[in-house]
Amino acid sequence: MLDVRGLRKVYEGSGRRVEAVRDLTFTVDAGELVCLVGPSGCGKTTLLKCMGGLLAPTGGEVLLEGRRVTGPPPGMAFVFQEYGRSLFPWMRVGENVELPLKQKKLSKARRRELVRDALHSVGLADAVGAYPWQLSGGMQQRVAIARALAYEPRVLLMDEPFAAVDAQTRADLEDLVRRLWRERGITILFVTHDIDEAVYLGERVLVLSASPTVVQEQLKVDLPDARDQLNTRVSARFAELRTHVYEQIQAAKRGGPVTKSEAVPKSDGRPSH
Amino acid sequence: MRTLLLRTVFVLALPAVLVAVWWVASEDSTDVYWPPLSTILETFPDVWTADRLTGDVVPSVLRLSGGYALAAVVGVGLGTVIGSYRRVRAVCEPVLEFLRAVPPPVLVPVIMLFAGIGDTMKVTVIASGCVWPILLNTVEGVRAVDPVMAETARSYGLTGAARLRHVVLRSASPQIFAGLRQALSIGIILMVISEMFAASNGLGFTIVQFQRSFAIPDMWTGILVLGLLGFLLSVVFQLVERRVLGWYHGLRAATRRSP
Numbered sequence: 001m002l003d004v005r006g007l008r009k010v011y012e013g014s015g016r017r018v019e020a021v022r023d024l025t026f027t028v029d030a031g032e033l034v035c036l037v038g039p040s041g042c043g044k045t046t047l048l049k050c051m052g053g054l055l056a057p058t059g060g061e062v063l064l065e066g067r068r069v070t071g072p073p074p075g076m077a078f079v080f081q082e083y084g085r086s087l088f089p090w091m092r093v094g095e096n097v098e099l100p101l102k103q104k105k106l107s108k109a110r111r112r113e114l115v116r117d118a119l120h121s122v123g124l125a126d127a128v129g130a131y132p133w134q135l136s137g138g139m140q141q142r143v144a145i146a147r148a149l150a151y152e153p154r155v156l157l158m159d160e161p162f163a164a165v166d167a168q169t170r171a172d173l174e175d176l177v178r179r180l181w182r183e184r185g186i187t188i189l190f191v192t193h194d195i196d197e198a199v200y201l202g203e204r205v206l207v208l209s210a211s212p213t214v215v216q217e218q219l220k221v222d223l224p225d226a227r228d229q230l231n232t233r234v235s236a237r238f239a240e241l242r243t244h245v246y247e248q249i250q251a252a253k254r255g256g257p258v259t260k261s262e263a264v265p266k267s268d269g270r271p272s273h
Numbered sequence: 274m275r276t277l278l279l280r281t282v283f284v285l286a287l288p289a290v291l292v293a294v295w296w297v298a299s300e301d302s303t304d305v306y307w308p309p310l311s312t313i314l315e316t317f318p319d320v321w322t323a324d325r326l327t328g329d330v331v332p333s334v335l336r337l338s339g340g341y342a343l344a345a346v347v348g349v350g351l352g353t354v355i356g357s358y359r360r361v362r363a364v365c366e367p368v369l370e371f372l373r374a375v376p377p378p379v380l381v382p383v384i385m386l387f388a389g390i391g392d393t394m395k396v397t398v399i400a401s402g403c404v405w406p407i408l409l410n411t412v413e414g415v416r417a418v419d420p421v422m423a424e425t426a427r428s429y430g431l432t433g434a435a436r437l438r439h440v441v442l443r444s445a446s447p448q449i450f451a452g453l454r455q456a457l458s459i460g461i462i463l464m465v466i467s468e469m470f471a472a473s474n475g476l477g478f479t480i481v482q483f484q485r486s487f488a489i490p491d492m493w494t495g496i497l498v499l500g501l502l503g504f505l506l507s508v509v510f511q512l513v514e515r516r517v518l519g520w521y522h523g524l525r526a527a528t529r530r531s532p
Contacts, residue, residue, distance in 0.1 A: 054424055078428040085421035090443045090520040099439060100429035131520055133527040
């Protein structure tokens with residue numbers, strides 16, 4: 001579904017040359033929910049922007065269903081961390097969700113149906129006529145998610161979407177993402193710096209190294225499909241997985257660039273130098 | 274109901290005081306150039322007849338609207354182009370700063386050479402003065418489009434005209450309106466000035482005519498009409514702004530409540 005091959009991104013400007021992403025290769029299968037987690041400042045956002053066609057990579061390529069991504073592809077939707085700056089404050093909630101659909105040249109009836117359905121899915125059916133700034137942070141991010149859903153993407157890219165909301169709202173939004181993923185069968189790539197969130201949400205967790213970024217480890221999350229905040233987070237397996245990811249990230253911070261390693265068994269999880 | 278009453282009192286209090294002060298201070302005036310307000314008000318209905326309104330006020334307002342509209346179109350259009358492209362901005366900015374610094378009334382004699390002494394000249398003068406605040410504010414507004422919003426637009430395939438209409442211009446609209454507001458007062462000034470040069474009707478022309486024929490109370494009524502016109506236009510402007518920028522005021526109030 002989504003192939004990232006040898007992705008490399010170097011920022012150049014005012015005499016400084018920063019290699020944000022060195023060499024990233026991984027794939028995301030159709031219908032998968034993959035979490036990308038890494039130390040802060042490790043180029044997660046850069047990676048996501050390259051995948052979304054918002055940034056041109058310096059080297060390597062991103063393929064969506066076998067086709068090379070050169071600009072934002074129509075089958076892909078983006079949810080940004082800064083919901084307050086991602087929704088258009090001059091449009092009501094309904095218009096915000098509808099605007100990308102107009103661009104897709106959908107009929108009015110179809111647009112209305114998609115808007116209603118998407119807002120209903122995120123529990124904001126009543127907020128159609130409100131302005132985004134009249135809503136709480138969590139609700140605004142729900143609107144952003146609804147906008148992405150209405151766009152009917154095959155791939156949904158989420159860039160630390162819940163980093164700026166409070167803990168309780170965050171838990172609700174995590175469950176919302178799980179539910180939407182299971183209901184709609186969208187492929188989701190979820191970037192976060194929160195280890196618990198990555199393990200709780202993902203079917204698979206990709207641990208990234210510190211910048212310049214490579215894939216430090218790929219980890220399959222073998223938690224049951226039906227997860228809930230109360231039981232999943234206290235299960236022994238959850239604790240093992242999060243400890244493992246935590247160790248990996250600590251190793252990534254200490255070790256700097258590490259060569260790419262395939263999903264290693266837990267017992268010798270540390271990368272070899 | 275009470276708050277409405279109170280607000281009306283607040284709005285009208287100061288104008289009422291000022292008029293009263295003027296009335297009392299000028300009551301016993303025998304100075305020809307400074308007639309009592311009562312005389313001015315008595316003259317008012319005689320001077321501003323329906324004929325005069327259609328013959329002088331309407332042409333003035335039409336010139337103002339023409340020049341202002343032209344300035345708005347040119348200012349927003351050019352401003353969007355200049356604001357969107359860094360290279361264009363680098364080339365244009367010094368020239369714009371220079372042109373802006375030239376006081377528009379100075380241009381009247383120059384523009385007369387090219388545009389004659391008719392309405393074209395007046396509209397051009399008004400437009401040439403009004404365009405700068407609109408242009409420069411549009412440039413700033415377009416430049417300041419939030420990068421996250423710009424990326425959002427891009428990722429959802431909003432490009433070209435749709436991006437311009439739904440994202441760039443809307444996002445810049447608070448700044449554009451700030452420019453339009455400044456331009457409005459400049460426009461009224463230039464309307465009067467342009468009519469003082471080679472005109473056969475209009476408010477500026479009429480006031481100068483009265484002054485030259487020593488019809489001083491009549492001249493004062495003309496100034497009152499100008500003041501009223503300015504006030505009326507600013508009220509209309511505020512109504513439009515409140516409608517178009519309702520979201521902006523709401524957003525600002527919301528951010529003030531929870532920073």
